Amino acid sequence: MKDYSDYINYSRKIYDVYMSMSVLNWDMETHMPKNGNKFRAQQLSTLAKIAYDLETDNNYANLLEQLSADNSLDNDQKRNIYLSNKKFVKRKKYSGEFIQRQSNLISTAFKDWRIAKEKNDFNLFRQSLEEIVKLRKEETELLGYSNHPYDALLDKYEPNLTTKDVDLIFKDVKDHLVPFISKITESNHIDDSFFYQKFDKQKQWDFGIELLKQMGYDFDSGRQDISAHPFSSHFSPEDARVTTRIDENNLSDMIWSCIHEGGHALYEQGILCENYGTPLGNSISLGIHESQSRLWENHVGRSLPYWKNNYNRLQSFFPEKLKNIDYKIFYKACNNVKSSLIRTNADELTYHLHVLIRYEIEKGLIEGSIQVDELPSKWNSLYKKYLDIDVPSDSMGVLQDIHWSHGSFGYFPTYTIGSFYAAQFYNQASNEISNIESKIEKGDTEELLKWLREKIHKHGQRYDAKDLCKKITGEELNFKYFMNYAKNKYSKIYDIR
Amino acid sequence: MKDYSDYINYSRKIYDVYMSMSVLNWDMETHMPKNGNKFRAQQLSTLAKIAYDLETDNNYANLLEQLSADNSLDNDQKRNIYLSNKKFVKRKKYSGEFIQRQSNLISTAFKDWRIAKEKNDFNLFRQSLEEIVKLRKEETELLGYSNHPYDALLDKYEPNLTTKDVDLIFKDVKDHLVPFISKITESNHIDDSFFYQKFDKQKQWDFGIELLKQMGYDFDSGRQDISAHPFSSHFSPEDARVTTRIDENNLSDMIWSCIHEGGHALYEQGILCENYGTPLGNSISLGIHESQSRLWENHVGRSLPYWKNNYNRLQSFFPEKLKNIDYKIFYKACNNVKSSLIRTNADELTYHLHVLIRYEIEKGLIEGSIQVDELPSKWNSLYKKYLDIDVPSDSMGVLQDIHWSHGSFGYFPTYTIGSFYAAQFYNQASNEISNIESKIEKGDTEELLKWLREKIHKHGQRYDAKDLCKKITGEELNFKYFMNYAKNKYSKIYDIR
Numbered sequence: 001m002k003d004y005s006d007y008i009n010y011s012r013k014i015y016d017v018y019m020s021m022s023v024l025n026w027d028m029e030t031h032m033p034k035n036g037n038k039f040r041a042q043q044l045s046t047l048a049k050i051a052y053d054l055e056t057d058n059n060y061a062n063l064l065e066q067l068s069a070d071n072s073l074d075n076d077q078k079r080n081i082y083l084s085n086k087k088f089v090k091r092k093k094y095s096g097e098f099i100q101r102q103s104n105l106i107s108t109a110f111k112d113w114r115i116a117k118e119k120n121d122f123n124l125f126r127q128s129l130e131e132i133v134k135l136r137k138e139e140t141e142l143l144g145y146s147n148h149p150y151d152a153l154l155d156k157y158e159p160n161l162t163t164k165d166v167d168l169i170f171k172d173v174k175d176h177l178v179p180f181i182s183k184i185t186e187s188n189h190i191d192d193s194f195f196y197q198k199f200d201k202q203k204q205w206d207f208g209i210e211l212l213k214q215m216g217y218d219f220d221s222g223r224q225d226i227s228a229h230p231f232s233s234h235f236s237p238e239d240a241r242v243t244t245r246i247d248e249n250n251l252s253d254m255i256w257s258c259i260h261e262g263g264h265a266l267y268e269q270g271i272l273c274e275n276y277g278t279p280l281g282n283s284i285s286l287g288i289h290e291s292q293s294r295l296w297e298n299h300v301g302r303s304l305p306y307w308k309n310n311y312n313r314l315q316s317f318f319p320e321k322l323k324n325i326d327y328k329i330f331y332k333a334c335n336n337v338k339s340s341l342i343r344t345n346a347d348e349l350t351y352h353l354h355v356l357i358r359y360e361i362e363k364g365l366i367e368g369s370i371q372v373d374e375l376p377s378k379w380n381s382l383y384k385k386y387l388d389i390d391v392p393s394d395s396m397g398v399l400q401d402i403h404w405s406h407g408s409f410g411y412f413p414t415y416t417i418g419s420f421y422a423a424q425f426y427n428q429a430s431n432e433i434s435n436i437e438s439k440i441e442k443g444d445t446e447e448l449l450k451w452l453r454e455k456i457h458k459h460g461q462r463y464d465a466k467d468l469c470k471k472i473t474g475e476e477l478n479f480k481y482f483m484n485y486a487k488n489k490y491s492k493i494y495d496i497r
Numbered sequence: 498m499k500d501y502s503d504y505i506n507y508s509r510k511i512y513d514v515y516m517s518m519s520v521l522n523w524d525m526e527t528h529m530p531k532n533g534n535k536f537r538a539q540q541l542s543t544l545a546k547i548a549y550d551l552e553t554d555n556n557y558a559n560l561l562e563q564l565s566a567d568n569s570l571d572n573d574q575k576r577n578i579y580l581s582n583k584k585f586v587k588r589k590k591y592s593g594e595f596i597q598r599q600s601n602l603i604s605t606a607f608k609d610w611r612i613a614k615e616k617n618d619f620n621l622f623r624q625s626l627e628e629i630v631k632l633r634k635e636e637t638e639l640l641g642y643s644n645h646p647y648d649a650l651l652d653k654y655e656p657n658l659t660t661k662d663v664d665l666i667f668k669d670v671k672d673h674l675v676p677f678i679s680k681i682t683e684s685n686h687i688d689d690s691f692f693y694q695k696f697d698k699q700k701q702w703d704f705g706i707e708l709l710k711q712m713g714y715d716f717d718s719g720r721q722d723i724s725a726h727p728f729s730s731h732f733s734p735e736d737a738r739v740t741t742r743i744d745e746n747n748l749s750d751m752i753w754s755c756i757h758e759g760g761h762a763l764y765e766q767g768i769l770c771e772n773y774g775t776p777l778g779n780s781i782s783l784g785i786h787e788s789q790s791r792l793w794e795n796h797v798g799r800s801l802p803y804w805k806n807n808y809n810r811l812q813s814f815f816p817e818k819l820k821n822i823d824y825k826i827f828y829k830a831c832n833n834v835k836s837s838l839i840r841t842n843a844d845e846l847t848y849h850l851h852v853l854i855r856y857e858i859e860k861g862l863i864e865g866s867i868q869v870d871e872l873p874s875k876w877n878s879l880y881k882k883y884l885d886i887d888v889p890s891d892s893m894g895v896l897q898d899i900h901w902s903h904g905s906f907g908y909f910p911t912y913t914i915g916s917f918y919a920a921q922f923y924n925q926a927s928n929e930i931s932n933i934e935s936k937i938e939k940g941d942t943e944e945l946l947k948w949l950r951e952k953i954h955k956h957g958q959r960y961d962a963k964d965l966c967k968k969i970t971g972e973e974l975n976f977k978y979f980m981n982y983a984k985n986k987y988s989k990i991y992d993i994r
Binding site: 012013016017019020023024026027031032033034035036037038039040042043046047049050218219220221222223225235236238239241273276 | 509510513514516517518520521523524528529530531532533535536537539540543544546547715716717718719720722732733735736738770773
């Protein structure tokens with residue numbers, strides 16, 4: 001007779017393998033010498049297969065089944081068993097053959113995408129992408145769905161999120177955000193050219209470290225490194241790392257990537273160690289994760305009180321470059337709204353139009369209403385439609401994101417969901433924390449972090465995202481909080497009545 | 498019916514897990530934030546258990562048995578099967594219970610040792626060490642041996658090396674090296690005080706990188722980092738890394754640790770990728786590994802031609818500090834022979850007396866002629882006997898090395914074996930490579946590296962250490978090559994006739 005502690009040990013074992021993979025991945029993106037790639041890919045694939053075998057082992061299934069019927073468990077224990085069982089059922093739907101095929105396909109697709117992007121030729125990626133779309137369609141059938149096949153893919157990243165939900169969210173975006181963006185872009189132009197001077201890399205780095213410390217990021221349980229694309233990564237709550245990228249000719253790149261990744265890492269550092277290796281020791285969903293990074297990046301890090309506090313310090317790093325800029329000008333410049341080509345460089349409002357475009361394309365590809373060979377023209381016409389911008393090349397257009405080459409479909413919407421959760425959570429935090437703005441103005445975000453820890457981080461997967469949101473804010477995800485935030489902030493910045 | 502390719506895949510899978518552990522270990526020693534320890538140890542223990550389960554799987558045993566009888570295999574294939582089978586048999590001798598007990602014990606012992614060393618109190622480590630010695634004695638019975646129980650432990654690090662071999666080697670050391678060292682220490686004193694000025698860390702680092710490049714270390718397949726104790730580590734021949742330590746008040750620490758670890762890493766970079774994950778894709782033994790590091794460190798890196806070539810460059814980094822020192826003085830100073838307390842700081846001659854002391858103690862502990870509680874006094878009297886030096890504290894005496902706290906018994910002798918192999922190999926290389934000294938004088942070690950690659954690196958475990966040595970030099974390990982090298986070199990340095 002096995003018991004709950006056997007489940008804990010086994011679940012931790014699986015998680016240890018995943019965390020080991022994270023270390024290998026982190027190293028690959030930060031420090032690995034260039035020839036290390038081939039064997040690293042093989043090592044990762046071996047660990048993935050080992051994890052898969054552990055996750056789909058029949059003895060584990062029996063243990064989960066037995067514990068599912070064990071009424072002596074407390075609610076947290078039941079929740080762990082419920083979620084592990086759900087995951088088991090899902091993992092079992094994949095055959096080893098599918099996993100292997102997927103792994104090979106992604107490896108090829110990633111190479112093809114890199115070359116296609118470099119050579120600005122979508123055709124070099126087309127065939128791989130067609131195979132990937134086919135694979136994903138197969139996956140939707142294999143996983144099952146009740147309404148739209150895309151639901152099955154959304155659920156992988158944001159459990160219980162449906163195409164219907166996302167359609168409603170983007171309807172709001174189109175109905176309310178798009179006209180508001182038009183108002184902004186028709187109004188005054190903001191000059192943010194001072195961001196694009198030459199800023200010493202070491203000084204940028206030092207300032208970024210200060211911002212991370214100020215947020216409450218614990219460098220005894222994390223570290224920052226440089227990578228081609230900023231990311232956060234964790235191996236336990238006591239080792240949750242961030243990376244950043246420093247462009248000598250663009251100050252903004254480093255600042256908000258630090259704050260953004262710091263937000264992700266604070267979530268991981270706030271997970272309870274005692275729950276390591278179980279669903280309660282894991283973050284809920286990509287959307288909730290993104291809510292943490294966006295809350296810090298935008299609601300805190302692009303706010304007036306934040307820069308009222310931090311701008312002097314930034315200026316002391318770059319007295320010459322910033323001598324004619326005061327914190328109010330700086331604040332406006334870092335909230336410059338304008339249509340742009342590249343999603344990762346977009347401001348916090350037009351950003352969602354980039355996501356909308358990807359969502360419409362992914363949904364179309366999966367339901368079969370869009371074909372892969374139409375993608376460049378489809379992409380370009382959607383950029384014209386939503387952002388009123390001409391795409392000069394596939395490299396800066398349909399080939400800009402890594403996601404599809406990694407086989408990720410259903411991922412993009414979590415960026416938008418996350419931002420809207422952020423607005424709703426931040427609004428609630430502002431209601432519950434007295435004088436939050438004047439605290440931020442003093443560099444004091446301790447209470448905010450404590451609130452996030454208490455309301456979100458410490459629970460792990462105790463609640464589904466939707467339930468968590470209701471529990472914290474009294475209602476499900478509601479676009480109005482983001483829209484109110486946007487209107488309130490940008491009406492002032494752009495002097496819109 | 499399974500075939501050789503199934504063996505290859507399975508063997509690589511096991512190796513992938515070990516290489517993943519190496520990545521986790523490397524990260525732990527170089528970059529991991531301080532709180533990361535607890536879960537990292539757990540992750541490593543999980544991977545170790547997974548590797549053990551794979552290595553001792555019955556299906557694998559059957560496959561090896563079947564392939565052992567397969568006459569269609571070529572010699573390399575037969576060698577791989579032979580060695581994998583040997584390893585399987587050895588691994589099978591351990592119970593899961595033993596492995597678990599060992600892991601717990603080492604974890605405790607390591608903590609106790611650190612505290613004992615810090616507090617300079619051997620008693621805080623005594624109990625753990627007693628348990629470890631007991632465990633190792635148990636292991637010798639479990640592994641089996643024909644003459645001396647210590648043989649079973651030596652064999653773990655240097656296959657086929659016996660206590661009898663090591664006794665003979667240290668008899669030579671005592672008969673020939675000890676009197677020669679006496680002659681040296683009775684002769685002129687060398688002033689090496691200029692090493693202990695303040696040398697800028699970044700400049701030291703830059704110089705070390707140059708030395709590594711000059712040796713032929715490939716930074717596209719490796720990198721250097723800082724760690725508390727220098728080490729080399731590899732995840733494949735295409736990712737073989739080194740670390741160094743930089744003491745701002747001691748120039749020598751960095752220089753020869755770079756060259757030493759570089760020598761280890763060149764061995765790993767010279768292993769053939771096609772043999773990855775099989776015995777032929779693995780180094781032979783710790784002794785042969787150490788022969789590579791010592792050959793570069795001492796025979797190349799402490800030679801007169803080496804510094805005739807490199808000294809100007811070093812001087813250009815530190816013109817003020819080294820202005821009154823010419824390359825001949827520098828050469829003498831870096832070959833200063835004198836009794837010292839700490840093994841890792843010892844010169845290349847007295848070094849072997851440090852090893853001898855550890856060997857005598859280990860052998861005594863395992864055969865039962867020495868008890869753990871006698872260790873401090875035993876240690877101190879041996880340091881008096883062989884090095885004529887008084888040990889002021891246990892921290893600088895019996896507690897100085899990490900090895901015993903890691904449970905490593907039988908490891909120390911490989912340092913000496915390796916140095917003697919190095920002398921014998923280097924002597925042979927000098928015979929086969931024309932004008933090797935004048936090549937080194939020009940910074941050209943390409944031919945030497947090619948020779949090492951051809952004679953040693955590329956073979957992996959194709960030959961046992963003893964056979965390899967015979968194949969390369971025409972005879973088994975012979976102390977006279979080291980002694981000749983020492984006499985020849987130090988008679989000149991110390992003007993001894």
